[in-house]
Amino acid sequence: MTAPERRASLSLAAIFALRMLGLFLVLPVFALEARKYPGGDDPALVGLAMGIYGLTQAFLQMPFGLASDRLGRKRVIVAGLLVFALGSFVAAAADSLTGLLAGRALQGAGAVSAAVTALLADLTRDSVRTKAMALVGGSIGLMFALALVIAPPLAAHTGLAGLFALTGTLALAAIGLLLRVVPPEPPRHQNAPRGRIRDVLAHADLLRLNAGVFVLHTVQMAMWVAVPALLVQAGLAKDRHWEIYLPAVLASFVVMGALLFPLERRGYLRAALRGAVVLMLLVQIGLALVAGRGAGDAALWPLAGLLFLFFCAFNTLEASQPSLVSKLAPAPLRGAALGLYNTLQSLGLFAGGALGGLVVKTAGAPTLFAGTLLLCVLWLAITWGLRPLMAGKPGGH
Numbered sequence: 001m002t003a004p005e006r007r008a009s010l011s012l013a014a015i016f017a018l019r020m021l022g023l024f025l026v027l028p029v030f031a032l033e034a035r036k037y038p039g040g041d042d043p044a045l046v047g048l049a050m051g052i053y054g055l056t057q058a059f060l061q062m063p064f065g066l067a068s069d070r071l072g073r074k075r076v077i078v079a080g081l082l083v084f085a086l087g088s089f090v091a092a093a094a095d096s097l098t099g100l101l102a103g104r105a106l107q108g109a110g111a112v113s114a115a116v117t118a119l120l121a122d123l124t125r126d127s128v129r130t131k132a133m134a135l136v137g138g139s140i141g142l143m144f145a146l147a148l149v150i151a152p153p154l155a156a157h158t159g160l161a162g163l164f165a166l167t168g169t170l171a172l173a174a175i176g177l178l179l180r181v182v183p184p185e186p187p188r189h190q191n192a193p194r195g196r197i198r199d200v201l202a203h204a205d206l207l208r209l210n211a212g213v214f215v216l217h218t219v220q221m222a223m224w225v226a227v228p229a230l231l232v233q234a235g236l237a238k239d240r241h242w243e244i245y246l247p248a249v250l251a252s253f254v255v256m257g258a259l260l261f262p263l264e265r266r267g268y269l270r271a272a273l274r275g276a277v278v279l280m281l282l283v284q285i286g287l288a289l290v291a292g293r294g295a296g297d298a299a300l301w302p303l304a305g306l307l308f309l310f311f312c313a314f315n316t317l318e319a320s321q322p323s324l325v326s327k328l329a330p331a332p333l334r335g336a337a338l339g340l341y342n343t344l345q346s347l348g349l350f351a352g353g354a355l356g357g358l359v360v361k362t363a364g365a366p367t368l369f370a371g372t373l374l375l376c377v378l379w380l381a382i383t384w385g386l387r388p389l390m391a392g393k394p395g396g397h
Contacts, residue, residue, distance in 0.1 A: 048101060061111045076115045134257075199333055
């Protein structure tokens with residue numbers, strides 16, 4: 001990477017990290033803390049308040065992506081972060097579960113992921129794009145692990161309102177970082193023609209990648225409906241789950257760096273993506289076997305190994321898929337393409353959480369993992385048809 005590319009990658013990864021840390025801080029404690037609010041005794045309403053963020057984000061990723069193609073990336077990102085911060089402060093001031101739901105919905109309305117990813121693509125060359133995307137994916141993974149460690153003690157001191165207030169403050173800090181540290185965006189995008197959604201929908205390979213990110217995040221959220229309970233059954237208390245998550249995340253970054261980037265330089269990015277999908281499929285088989293025979297004390301180390309393999313696959317896919325989207329989409333269409341990609345990502349988060357909880361409640365964890373396994377088989381079949389990139393671009397094989 002050149003110095004401007006390093007600066008752009010690190011600063012935009014930090015913006016993602018600040019935003020995602022706030023979101024992740026709430027998730028581990030939301031269901032428990034929400035019971036203290038009027039209406040918090042309704043599990044369906046609590047689940048809706050948790051999931052509504054992903055739903056409103058899904059509806060607005062595309063408009064924000066299209067707007068960034070026309071109006072400029074930074075303007076749209078600032079506007080989205082302000083909306084996200086406002087939603088956080090609304091949730092912090094809420095005195096009922098309905099107020100929390102409204103705040104969460106407004107948070108999701110600040111759907112800037114597509115615009116931030118498009119800006120990163122604008123500021124990096126194709127040859128280093130996957131590495132830049134990996135920095136973003138790595139920052140998200142680290143924030144997830146950090147949130148699992150610090151959320152319970154923070155919630156004990158500040159309550160859910162304090163966590164939401166911190167989330168809003170982090171979003172405002174991200175705006176300062178965007179305006180002061182991120183390099184200027186290329187001027188050609190300031191007045192670029194608006195991307196058309198029908199052009200994105202007509203691109204078969206972009207549709208394959210969109211289907212892939214939907215399945216990836218459906219599987220991820222569905223897994224986390226059942227995995228914490230399996231760890232508890234294996235003898236690991238809830239406040240010690242980070243002892244499994246954090247080493248697994250950190251070790252997976254090392255493996256990804258050692259394998260993914262050399263494969264990309266040699267032109268095997270597509271092959272790396274396929275391999276990661278196969279690995280995700282194998283993880284679902286392992287989880288189904290563990291859940292099927294009951295997670296006793298002997299299941300802890302197998303679960304730890306499966307989670308390490310999951311994060312290896314997940315981080316590789318989080319780096320390679322958006323990189324391929326940004327390479328396949330023409331520059332004037334990049335915001336629209338990444339907008340649709342992030343829309344499917346948000347819908348996957350919503351679907352995985354909602355359907356995963358329903359399946360576990362009605363049929364149990366083994367059935368859940370059988371379902372995620374079938375999704376991965378379908379995903380592999382769809383991804384297998386992905387064509388090589390044009391000659392001269394990395395990741396072709």
